[in-house]
Amino acid sequence: MNSTLIVTVLVLYFAVLVGISFLTSRKANNESFFRGDKKSPWYLVSYGMIGASLSGVTFLSIPGWVGNASKQFSYMQVVLGYLVGYFVVAYVLLPLFYRLNVTSIYEYLKDRFGFWSYKTGAFFFLGSRIIGASVRLLLVSNVLQSILFDGWGIPFPVTVVISILLIWIYTSRGGIKTIVWTDTLQTTFMLVSVFLTVYFISDALNLSEAKGMVSTIAESKYSQVFFFDDFMSGNHFLKCFFGGMFITIGMTGLDQDMMQKNLSCKNVGDAQKNMISMAFVLVAVNLVFLALGALLYMYAEANMPELVKAISEGKVGGDLLFSSIAMSDAAGPIIGIIFLLGLIAAAYSSADSALTALTTSFSVDFLNIKQKRAAEQERTRRMVHVGMSFVLVMVILLLKYTTDSSAIDLLMTFAAFTYGPLIGVFFFGIIFKRSIKDILVPIVCIASILVTFYIWYNSYGSPGLEKGELGIFGTFTFGWAIIVLNAFITFIGLLALSKKAEIDTRASGY
Numbered sequence: 001m002n003s004t005l006i007v008t009v010l011v012l013y014f015a016v017l018v019g020i021s022f023l024t025s026r027k028a029n030n031e032s033f034f035r036g037d038k039k040s041p042w043y044l045v046s047y048g049m050i051g052a053s054l055s056g057v058t059f060l061s062i063p064g065w066v067g068n069a070s071k072q073f074s075y076m077q078v079v080l081g082y083l084v085g086y087f088v089v090a091y092v093l094l095p096l097f098y099r100l101n102v103t104s105i106y107e108y109l110k111d112r113f114g115f116w117s118y119k120t121g122a123f124f125f126l127g128s129r130i131i132g133a134s135v136r137l138l139l140v141s142n143v144l145q146s147i148l149f150d151g152w153g154i155p156f157p158v159t160v161v162i163s164i165l166l167i168w169i170y171t172s173r174g175g176i177k178t179i180v181w182t183d184t185l186q187t188t189f190m191l192v193s194v195f196l197t198v199y200f201i202s203d204a205l206n207l208s209e210a211k212g213m214v215s216t217i218a219e220s221k222y223s224q225v226f227f228f229d230d231f232m233s234g235n236h237f238l239k240c241f242f243g244g245m246f247i248t249i250g251m252t253g254l255d256q257d258m259m260q261k262n263l264s265c266k267n268v269g270d271a272q273k274n275m276i277s278m279a280f281v282l283v284a285v286n287l288v289f290l291a292l293g294a295l296l297y298m299y300a301e302a303n304m305p306e307l308v309k310a311i312s313e314g315k316v317g318g319d320l321l322f323s324s325i326a327m328s329d330a331a332g333p334i335i336g337i338i339f340l341l342g343l344i345a346a347a348y349s350s351a352d353s354a355l356t357a358l359t360t361s362f363s364v365d366f367l368n369i370k371q372k373r374a375a376e377q378e379r380t381r382r383m384v385h386v387g388m389s390f391v392l393v394m395v396i397l398l399l400k401y402t403t404d405s406s407a408i409d410l411l412m413t414f415a416a417f418t419y420g421p422l423i424g425v426f427f428f429g430i431i432f433k434r435s436i437k438d439i440l441v442p443i444v445c446i447a448s449i450l451v452t453f454y455i456w457y458n459s460y461g462s463p464g465l466e467k468g469e470l471g472i473f474g475t476f477t478f479g480w481a482i483i484v485l486n487a488f489i490t491f492i493g494l495l496a497l498s499k500k501a502e503i504d505t506r507a508s509g510y
Contacts, residue, residue: 002219005333006148009340013189014166017182017348021170024178045261046274048183053252057347059190060139062286063247064318065295066222073225073294076237078480079286079478081244086279088245089253090272092430093412097259098268104364105259112429114438120445121422122365125256126358128418130388133354134395136412137163140343143323160396167352168389178262179353180471184347190365191505193342194288197326200335201295203239213295222294235480241337243268246487250419254426295323351392358388358499388393413482417453420486421445428494429504444493452486 004480033100065071106125110118119402150157170178194447198213207213218225227235252258258423300308300321310316316324325331326339363369363384371375425441428434457464459478460471471477 001243003148003151004339005337009337010344013341013344014170016185017170020185024181030166037192041265041270042172043274044180044184044306045240045265045271046188046278046281047189048180049258049261049274049278050187050285053258053278053282058286058289059194060143060319060322062289062319063296066290066293067249067308067321068299068320070233070235072222074227074240074291075290076287077235077240078244078247079283081241081246083279084247084284085245086252086282087276088249090275092427093253093259094275095250095268096430097263098271102263103370104361105254105256105263106361106365109425109441111321111445113425113436113441117440119442120442121254121425122361124418124422124445125254125361127183128251128422129255129354129361129417130357130395131259131414131418133358134392134399136352137392138257138353138395139319141223142400143320143343146325147327147336148341150185152461156400157393157397158392162352164355164389164393165347167355168385175430179356180261182352183261186348187395189341189345191285191306194285194292194339194343196334197342198288198292198295200338201241201292201299201325205295205298207295213291216298217294219295220298222297232460232475232477234477234481236479239366239481243482243483246423246483247415247419250423250483250487251415254419254422255357256361259352260357260360261353265288285476293321296325300325306312306329320337334410353386355385355392359385360393363455386396414454416483416486419451420483421448421490423446423483423487424449424490424494428491428498432495432498433500434495434498436498439498444497448486448490448493451489452482453488455485456482 030493062075065075066073093105096108100111101106102108104122106121108119113244125210137160141156141163144163145156145159149156165178202213205216207216226237227233227240230236262271262274265274297308304325304384307316307321311318311321322339323343326335359381363381367384369380372380393446421444425445455472455479456462458472459465460469460473460475461477465471
């Protein structure tokens with residue numbers, strides 16, 4: 001696929017996004033930027049959130065995940081946990097946030113515990129979302145660098161700056177009001193891309209009928225879904241299922257980015273319909289991504305055996321499987337264009353809302369923007385938007401030169417350490433009518449992270465041990481369940497230091 005065609009696709013794609021931004025941001029103000037004037041149709045929010053939930057990490061990492069003999073389709077165990085987590089978000093957290101009429105969901109912590117708890121929650125979100133968005137954009141920037149900018153002699157930092165600048169251009173005015181509509185377009189591109197790629201790869205493998213494709217995947221060496229045999233393994237069903245449930249509660253229900261879209265709906269009923277409908281669609285879509293991964297590995301075995309060998313030997317990351325096949329001459333320009341559109345859509349539907357949410361949280365939670373005059377509010381928000389763009393660039397470059405893990409493993413590891421305390425604090429506040437000194441909340445959260453990190457770092461298979469060396473629990477691996485451990489330690493710590501007291505029942509969630 002030649003560079004002229006790649007550039008043409010990129011220019012046309014972003015021209016459409018800028019056009020949508022122009023139409024949706026007319027007469028936009030801070031209320032439009034932060035909450036979409038609370039007029040977003042629930043079905044558009046639901047549909048658009050599919051793309052934001054999946055992101056470029058899913059688009060590239062999940063297909064690459066399938067080739068690992070110890071993983072295969074095991075990600076579906078996590079997805080089933082996601083499904084349960086979405087019900088918790090819909091029927092526990094959304095009613096609370098709507099009742100309190102919050103702009104930032106971390107305002108709940110101020111009502112329930114006090115100033116320091118509020119700032120701690122917002123701080124953890126900022127750290128979580130900055131790292132999460134950076135991991136997603138790093139993955140896409142790596143692909144763009146390899147298929148386009150390397151050939152032009154453009155250094156990687158410039159690629160990153162261009163990526164962030166494009167996002168800033170179409171989100172700077174309309175914010176969440178614009179993103180609800182751009183996410184709808186980007187989700188469409190992503191889903192069409194995946195389904196068409198499945199069709200073309202199946203055709204190339206002479207699997208023209210759906211039944212033939214399904215049965216071929218089911219009978220392949222890549223198709224094991226459930227892992228019950230070894231509880232010590234990180235891929236055991238219970239660890240994946242409960243890890244997935246907690247990840248959804250943290251990365252969706254307690255994430256300003258995802259909740260900001262839900263809170264732009266007219267009422268809590270619409271927001272709940274959005275959440276549940278999206279949850280079931282995501283189960284199906286993730287299954288399609290895994291099926292695509294199996295097909296890509298079969299295709300690579302038949303046509304690009306050197307690629308499969310390089311991945312199995314660790315010379316090439318599984319994250320690059322999809323792009324290596326799609327952008328090859330053998331695949332042809334149609335699959336290349338489809339892949340490029342899907343990749344960009346998946347990456348930017350997540351990154352643009354992340355930038356908007358970071359701007360919202362920092363403006364509301366740390367700069368008290370609601371207390372400022374209207375003209376000063378607008379100026380402050382624009383400055384924060386630029387500042388957050390710069391922060392993303394710096395973190396992406398830091399991750400580029402300091403990490404070598406697969407994107408999804410990296411993302412979920414960071415999520416476990418940052419969202420775990422948020423889950424523990426929020427659910428302690430919701431479940432118990434007990435009080436705790438406000439200043440103790442951040443101390444417990446930080447202590448929980450340190451304890452969890454120590455346990456994880458010294459567990460079997462972690463970076464802290466030599467390969468094959470036994471950990472503090474022998475061969476036991478936490479895997480996805482590390483976020484459960486972190487949330488539990490935070491919850492127990494708060495409970496141990498709390499005392500029975502009357503609190504504002506409106507803030508507690510009762």
